[in-house]
Amino acid sequence: MLYIVITFLWTSILLYLLMGGADYGAGIIELFTSRKNKEVTRKTLYSAIGPIWEANHMWLIIAIVILFVGFPVIYSTMSVNLHIPLTIMLLGIIARGTAFTFRHYDAVVDDMQHIYNTIFAISSFITPLFLGIIAGSAVSGRIDPQADTFLSAYIFSWLHWFAVTVGLFTVSICGFLASVYLIGEADNEHDRLRFAHKAQFFNIAAVICGMLVFTAAYFEKIPLLDWVFGNWVGRIAIVSATSTLIYMWYLLYQGKIRLLRPLAGFQVTMILLTTTYEHFPNIVILKDGGYLSLLEHSGQEKTIQALGLALLIGSVFILPALFYLIYSFQKKPFSYRESH
């Protein structure tokens, strides 16, 4: 059962990265769009993610619940030592979720829209940045439960180059996912081309940020290279991600869009796989070389049993409904707005 629970945890994180990530990315794109195209981008975005955006963010909640029910020590250690980035991420979530809704549901369209838009775009950037910082810090070996100064316990646990570059990498992945997603949602050739350019832009950004991550890891003595290339799974994953990337560029140039989404999803899945595989089951690496392990720091037998069961039963209800939702609201002939 423990492995079932861990699979759910990993899958929720992956799906949050994919679906929530595309969702954040849409806001990031807005940040990098010239003023005259902003309105179109916004409309496409709204019709694309409006119906599913709440569902996208549920994956985070599922992941958190699995952590605090099944792996309470991991949850509380991270909550203590990463208090500050977690709080910033939360602020981002609040700002973004509300701004997104407010700008659509405000009955009067006036200057307030400008405020909502600004908040939305900025928080779309901040939130995944800190999400990445948190993920990077967890494995960076800087978390020190025994620390005795404020700085070493609560600041240096996350404020270092490795974590920051992982954050930037996450942001560019989100932008990439979103632009690929939106290519399929655009309703004319011009916009499609625009999103294709965005996809290339974020793709290059991701590659650059990825190199920065490796550089930071090298200087901060984090054995990232070993994690990624030290085993067969990692090597295969990296090779397949890279080769599909080349194929993807080819498709982009040809204007063929059918396969783009699955490919982008596949690449991100491979990235998450390589970065988690080698040091599984340790998801938090501590300063003294110790670690918090999913296998050793799990809750008692009965808890895991019940949790696994709840997740299995839940997915029977959720997955079909979710697929039907996504299927129903896939691209339609006209950009659809509610009738008011």
Add this chain to the structure above:
Amino acid sequence: MDDFIAARSQMALSLGFHIIFSCIGMVMPFFMAVAHFYWLRTGQDVYKNVTKAWSQGVAIFFATGAVSGTVLSFELGLLWPGFMKHAGPIFGMPFSLEGTAFFIEAIALGFFLYGWDRFNKWFHWFTGVVVGVSGLASGILVVAANAWMNSPSGFDYVNGQYLNIDPIEAMFNDAWFTQALHMTIAAFVATGFAVAGVHAFMILKGQNVLFHTKSFTIAAFFGCAAAILQPLSGDLSAKDVAIRQPAKLAAMEAHFKTEKSASLIVGGIPDVKNKKVDYAIKLPGFLSFLAHGDFKSEVTGLDKIPAKNHPPVMITHFAFQMMVGSGMAMMLIAIIYFFSLWKQKRWLSSNWILKLFAIATPLGFIAVEAGWTVTEVGRQPWIIYNIMRTADAVTPMPGISYSFYLFSAIYISLAIIVIFMLYRQIKMVGKLYDKP
């Protein structure tokens, strides 16, 4: 500000904020389903307009409810890591089931809000009902988790160790049923009265009278029915508290001395130092009846409880008075409403009854906030009753007061924006939903 106090205040603020949105998220879908049903059945446009107007408002509330809930699931760890380390695996069952409920709710909401004219109309209606049912389910589940903090079960506490954990037993702890029942009804009371009050106000102003009358009728009916049931369920809760948390009951009633035929006090100012209550109205024997269903029975007072385990009497007492007071007022209004529905139909459109509802707009939510204050403050100094002290659970991180100020600023701004948007929605009814 002391970090510990800051952490408690931040938790209280976040929960007090969230509960408003969750009540609305639980109840409005049912109101909408009724209006929607009438529309599908009668084809009268006004019902469609009501449903649409409400659903726009609800979308705003949902988003705010969802983000404030997400914040809470992090805050449990950010503020109370000592608690979550032990409690997570025990009381986590309802949370893991709740995940499913939330998910279904979010999916159904997507269908409902964006599905107008796209699906079979009854399927579309049904998705609205699913939103409501899963909202209720998640409400009941979280309350079961909270009930566990009041009435911990499902584990053996041996030398500071939590052994033999049974999450199912923990979920069905002694308090879950009375608390969940009382909370569910409370959500209907609070939302019903708030919505009815706003529409009553608009009728009084003479704007879009038909639209607002239909809306008012639906909300008032639910709100009033629940308001009559609520004191009954509150009585069950009180009897339950008397058995499982005598200290809380004593604090609620500022009951300092253990005695037989204890009197219920109404109003009054507790004088904690001298262990008496000034200026109160006393109803002899009624506290014994409230607590144990027998006018003669003995009710434990604070004298039987070690001073270091006393909850804050002042806050708990005032909050309890506030809840019961608002509850009684709303029950009265509900009785008048049903009486006129039954015998005096013309009262229903008269100004005084509408004014009554307009004045009562905030009463339900006042009662909800007060009720939670009773439950949570009345549990102090324990975070897990009789097992773990709140002070031992708090995060070691210094500077929580800044986090509290930050979150206060955010919640205050959000509240202002939500009210502002609601005001705009209502102002635009004439233009958007009920064109003359």
